[in-house]
Amino acid sequence: MLLGSIEELKKTKIQCIETADQSFVLIFQQNQFYLLDNLCPHKAAALCDGEIYGEEIECPWHKARFDIKTGHGLSPLAGAGVKSWPIIEDGGQLLVKLD
Ligand code: FES
Numbered sequence: 001m002l003l004g005s006i007e008e009l010k011k012t013k014i015q016c017i018e019t020a021d022q023s024f025v026l027i028f029q030q031n032q033f034y035l036l037d038n039l040c041p042h043k044a045a046a047l048c049d050g051e052i053y054g055e056e057i058e059c060p061w062h063k064a065r066f067d068i069k070t071g072h073g074l075s076p077l078a079g080a081g082v083k084s085w086p087i088i089e090d091g092g093q094l095l096v097k098l099d
Pocket of ligand 1: 040043044045060062078
């Protein structure tokens, strides 16, 4: 699935990507993109409204933290974490390989 132009997506550090049936958070950090499921496993806050701290993203509601590279939960409220999706750069476009 096409996420968009790499040059455009690089302009925002953290953004929401919505499809008809899925919600993702796209993170651009240290010249790398990372794509995670957007809903916090605690109470379903949108992680794309959160903050980035180094290699971690913090949920905006109760501060659960997740590894931006793997989606793994790094604090008790984060549980097992969120799914991390493989992304592909191709011809100036960013794509995600969905299951
Ligand atoms: S909803 Fe994310 S920590 Fe509570």
